[in-house]
Amino acid sequence: MKFHWKVLGAMVLGLLLGLAMQSMLDGPATAGGTWVARPQGLELTSASGPAAGSKLSPMAAGDVFVAASADRNVPRDQWRRFDDGAEPETRRARLDVAVAQLESGQLLWLERADGEVRSIRLELDPDSSLAAWIAPFDFIADIFLRLLKMLIVPLVMSSIIAGVAGVGRMGDLRRLGAKTFAYYISTSLLAIVAGQILVNLFRPGDGAALGLELVNPSTEKIGLVDILRRMVPENVPAAMTDNGMMLQIIFFALLFGYFLTQVGEPHAPRVRGLVDGLFAVMLRMAEGVLKLLPLGVFALLTRVVAQTGFSVFEPLLLYMFTVTLALVIHSAVTLPLLLKFVGRLSPIGWAKAMAPALMTAFSTSSSSMTLPVSMETVEKRGRVSNKITSFTLPLGATINMDGTALYECIGVVFLAQYYASAQGYEFTLASQATVVLLALLASIGAAGIPSAGLVMMLTILAALGLPAEGAALLLAVDRPLDMLRTVVNVWSDSCGAAIIARSEGETGPLQAGT
Ligand code: ASP
Numbered sequence: 001m002k003f004h005w006k007v008l009g010a011m012v013l014g015l016l017l018g019l020a021m022q023s024m025l026d027g028p029a030t031a032g033g034t035w036v037a038r039p040q041g042l043e044l045t046s047a048s049g050p051a052a053g054s055k056l057s058p059m060a061a062g063d064v065f066v067a068a069s070a071d072r073n074v075p076r077d078q079w080r081r082f083d084d085g086a087e088p089e090t091r092r093a094r095l096d097v098a099v100a101q102l103e104s105g106q107l108l109w110l111e112r113a114d115g116e117v118r119s120i121r122l123e124l125d126p127d128s129s130l131a132a133w134i135a136p137f138d139f140i141a142d143i144f145l146r147l148l149k150m151l152i153v154p155l156v157m158s159s160i161i162a163g164v165a166g167v168g169r170m171g172d173l174r175r176l177g178a179k180t181f182a183y184y185i186s187t188s189l190l191a192i193v194a195g196q197i198l199v200n201l202f203r204p205g206d207g208a209a210l211g212l213e214l215v216n217p218s219t220e221k222i223g224l225v226d227i228l229r230r231m232v233p234e235n236v237p238a239a240m241t242d243n244g245m246m247l248q249i250i251f252f253a254l255l256f257g258y259f260l261t262q263v264g265e266p267h268a269p270r271v272r273g274l275v276d277g278l279f280a281v282m283l284r285m286a287e288g289v290l291k292l293l294p295l296g297v298f299a300l301l302t303r304v305v306a307q308t309g310f311s312v313f314e315p316l317l318l319y320m321f322t323v324t325l326a327l328v329i330h331s332a333v334t335l336p337l338l339l340k341f342v343g344r345l346s347p348i349g350w351a352k353a354m355a356p357a358l359m360t361a362f363s364t365s366s367s368s369m370t371l372p373v374s375m376e377t378v379e380k381r382g383r384v385s386n387k388i389t390s391f392t393l394p395l396g397a398t399i400n401m402d403g404t405a406l407y408e409c410i411g412v413v414f415l416a417q418y419y420a421s422a423q424g425y426e427f428t429l430a431s432q433a434t435v436v437l438l439a440l441l442a443s444i445g446a447a448g449i450p451s452a453g454l455v456m457m458l459t460i461l462a463a464l465g466l467p468a469e470g471a472a473l474l475l476a477v478d479r480p481l482d483m484l485r486t487v488v489n490v491w492s493d494s495c496g497a498a499i500i501a502r503s504e505g506e507t508g509p510l511q512a513g514t
Helices: 003-024 088-100 129-168 171-202 224-231 236-240 243-260 267-291 293-341 347-353 355-364 367-381 386-399 402-423 429-445 452-463 469-476 478-503
Strands: 034-038 041-046 064-069 107-112 117-121
Touching (some): 064 088, 129 293, 171 402, 347 355, 452 478, 469 478
Antiparallel strands (some): 041 064, 107 117
């Protein structure tokens, strides 16, 4: 059975099992803490569990609350009141009714006596049978995520150094190198801008019931200048010990790869051999870990669906639609326009010629695994010279990922929108600009293997001070998007090869596919 069918099958199974668990097992939501009715409202006498609030929405023992609502947008006078002089038990019971109407993972809004609004994220009652059933899935899902995180640093480092050192070796190809980089960066940026516009238009994360809590948000504001400053590592081994410091690693790896080409014999070949070897091992290891993808996806989906029900998928559907639409716009409008006006080539003819590579990308979800096919296709069917093919495509397979770039941007903004609407995370225009830069770097850093884009998203979230749990949720529905964005990655590489070949005066691509 093809691997992606296994993954899709695991998604469906996880979904069904999660739904079955949710409907058959008892799993009441709880607001934790102890609440006592006072004349002026309900007093939180001990703030434990969810009633301790979150960092952005802290609650303390002694706080008195006058009203609650499941929906923040309902006018305050329609919230369930705790201060209307009704019997104390009645007012106390209103809180339980409000909680019982929500699922665990959803937010309850509370108005404090001083008018401040607090939110608490309801928790699955830890003594319920549902919680006991979820535990093993929780364990498997966590192990899987830890394995993915384990790969990040060595994989990204070795992939970038090997890639850059490989290009630098062709010292006489300076001009070609400059053109190639210019194409890679500009198309990735165009892709990100398309993603950025759509995600701000559809706002799939606003008010989404994702059931994620903002644990430990960093409250410091992170501006673009700071991000740039922090990109330069003070201490490389220290950067390697923290997945959130990925940008520093990318920065160092780019420099290391470049300077590796500047040292002569006998050092360069030795170091290069070592890095190439390390990269090969890491790729195999990633392949091994990804064999567990169906199991990981199954456990992740069962866990979220059992906890929060099907409602998490409504916002995820809109998110998936946004990613897909952006991919379509980039690949069917932006890149064809470049082909037509910069490369003076027929986009349709070129797409037809590239069909074998695009289909391979779709079924492997891996630019690297597709590389042999795309080289063959661009050279034989696209009639691009071997010199340009062998220069641009291997580099493009790891560095030029337009689909991944726009996906990073949409995924991160989606989660940021959620955290901003649900928990007051501050997501400013400057943060949006930062996301553009980070998405570009993440797409450069992502290896051409399945789900690499999602793993890199963890590093962007860390840089923005957002928790990684959000990415776990996106991982549950990642496979179909991965297949699509890999097609766009490979499509952009092939368009790049054609455009560069044309700019070098080659006429072969004009007869592509014939
Ligand atoms: N699977 C993609 C590729 O190989 C990378 C990604 O996960 O975005 O091109």
